[in-house]
Amino acid sequence: MDEFDYTIIGKDASYPTKQGEALIAKLMASKGTLELTNVQVGTGDMPESMIPYEMTGANGYICDAMIEGVTNPCDGQSMIGIQLTSIGLPEGANVTNLAIMARDPELGEICYNYVSLHEHPQWIRPDRESVNTLARFLVYILVSGIPIVEAVINPDVLITYDQMEAYTIKVIWPKAFEDAQYYVDQVHNLDIEAHPWLRKYMKTLEDKLDKIMEMFNGQGSTPFFWDPTITIGWEVEEGVINLAENRVEC
Secondary structure, eight states, X not given: OOHHXXXXXXSSSEEEOHHHXXXXXXXXXXXXXXXXXXXXXXXXXXXXXXXXXXXXXXXXXXXXXXXXEEOOOBTTEEEEEEEEESTTOSSOEEEOEEEEEEEETTTEEEEEEEEEOSSSOEEEOOTTSSSOOEEEEEEEEEOTTOOOEEEOOOTTOOOOHHHHHHHIIIIIHHHHHHHHHHIIIIIITTOTTSSHHHHHHHHHHHHHHHHHHHHHTTOSOOOOOOOTTOOTTOOOSSSEEETTTTEEEO
16 A cells, blocks of 8 residues: 555545455455454544555554444445444544454454545444434445355344344344254254154054054954944844944843
């Protein structure tokens, strides 16, 4: 990066860092996934003799922002949603820079992208005021050659209906189906007390099948059951039918 690049891009912009470029090379070689872990918030000026490309974190760090979501690459770019509130900030502050952090398989957490707001800082109210501040940043980052980008989503972020719907379809439903499948296959179906009526019916059918197999194999004997109320096709030559007792009496 040089002054010519800054002239074209402008001073308030999102910049890939040296650490970020090195991570991209590693992930392209290993076909790995880019994982964005955190966003640092800073209020300091750009250090002398430094440029965004060389930054390793937020300058004048005051707190962490919250990641609300990230899109997968489109034309070599991905968009990350960032939220920052005044809750917990004892003093108001002009936010001048953000450092988007990522996980490096060898170095741990590194500064993947540096967001400069030095020309137009974002004012964040102190927590003690009656009105709080919620600042939302949509930042585009370069992810050339990396097919999948993931992020550690903060559970305290405010999200839109569309974001919640997308998250439900992508994350909640598959996990719910996985859990349901496990409890049916590994818990419910193996429980000897589950569906007692069905198990009793199956046992009756198994017993009948065993008796039939014994008859075909010439083993044992099977009781003969006669219903005297059925009179079609036969007649009694000797004795009388006792319907009350279901028997023939001679």
